Amino acid sequence: MRVTGRATTLSWIPSESVGNWLRGGFDLGLSHYDDPPRDVVAGTDDVRALRDDDRFRFANVLTGWAEFGDGPTTAGYGEDSDLFMGSTRVRLGVGTATFLGFTLPVLRADPEISQDRVVLRQTVGGRTGVPLPRPVKHPPYVRWHAPIVWTTLRLTLTRDGGRNVELVGASAFPRHWVYDSDGRLALKSGLTLLQDWMDHSFGDRTPWGDQDSPALTVAAESAAERSLSSSIMTGGVAPEVTRLPEGTAVVRQGDVGTDVHLVLDGVLDVRVDGDVVAELGPGAVLGERAVLEGGRRSATVTARTAVRLARVPATALDLDALRSVAQEHRREDPPAAPHA
Known part of the structure; x- marks a missing residue:
């Protein structure tokens, strides 16, 4: 029996992921953010x-x-496995210039083959062609070139037709979206750490120096949440964006609440009666149940990492859209993932 599979990451720069002195250059149009x-x-x-x-x-x-059969299992990488490096547009005066990215060699591990399972692993990456001069915390203490970006994917194929996709390593910046073998968005990197990326992602501290960074991933949010998130960020009421440290309780079970939150960055734990029942990551919406079901929070939501959140009053949102989000959450297999 022949089993084929595909894993894909698309890496992009959300506007809320850029801070410090770099944001000024983006806001002036010297570079650009990306749409989801x-x-x-x-x-x-x-x-x-x-x-x-x-x-x-x-x-x-x-x-x-x-290829699974009566004899030894065989396996290999597809010919279209590769890095697809984009370019960077920079506004110069009245025109723009395009800088092609610098690519690093694709790293592929030998297939791990057993009777009923095959594991394939691939790392790709590079850097933008635009210089990014900055001080860094390691020799030579000043860098001219931009830091390295990368993702490491693992694809597991099994005799019963299974095709499991994982993001097992990635640079701390930018955002990485992961697609399964059917091409559907399945996972997201949970946290972007711009300063850490600029300080550390070069030289030996990359997979080309034998040092990968584990990727913190979360399941992709529902389609209804993606639609609602656009309303939160671009609707008639400007959202209040807040940054909260690790360990902060965003909402508490039983409290009265009328606001809806969108997770922009970071990972949060959802607790009901003290037990963790779900995790939330970028793109997730929380707070709709309190709005629709009597005004009291149904769970405590705590920041597992530092987080960025966008908050709007529920009155700024369409109630049917909130109901759609709540309905999709309830259709999840147990244990359900209640939202506060």
């Missing part, structure tokens, strides 16, 4: 078209196959 990628990526040709349309910074496409 699509929910579905059909295949390699689709990734190539998105790159040519400047829809992401870089992509990791890992394809592979495994």
Whole structure:
């Protein structure tokens, strides 16, 4: 039996992920933020078209196959497994200049083959062609080139037809979205750490120096949440954006609440009666149940990492949209993922 699979990451720069002195350059148009990628990526040709349309910074496409039979299992990487590096547009005076990215060699581990399972692993990355001079915390203490970005994907193929996709390593910046073998958005990197990336992601502190960074990932939010998040960020009422440290309780079970929150960055734990029942990451909406069901929070939501949140009053949002989010949450398999 032949099993084939695909794993894809698209890496992009959300506006809320850029801070400190870099934000001024973005806001002046010297570089640009990215719109969120699509929910579905059909295949390699689709990734190539998105790159040519400047829809992401870089992509990791890992394809592979495994042949399971009565004899020894065989496996390999697909010919279209590769890095797709984007370019950077910079506004100069009345025009723009495009800088092609610098690519690093694709790193592929030998397939791990057993009788009933095959594991494929691929790392891709590089850096923008635009210089980023800055002080750093390691020799030589000053860097001219931009830091390295990368993702490491693991694709597991099993005899029963399983095709499991994981993001097992990634640079701390930018945001990484992960798509499964059917091309559907499945996972997101949970946290962007711009300063850490600028301070550390070069030289030996990259996979090309034998040092990867574990990726903190969370399940992608529902389609209804993605639609509602656009209303929160671009609706008639400007959201209040807050940054909260690790350990902060955003809402508490039983409290009265009329605001709705959108997670922009970071990971939060959802607790009901003290037990962790779910985790929330970028793109998740919380607070809709209190608005729809009597005004009291149904759970305590605590920041597992530092987080950035956008908050708007529920009166600024469409009630049908809130109901759609609540309905999708209730359709999840147990244990349910209640939102405060």
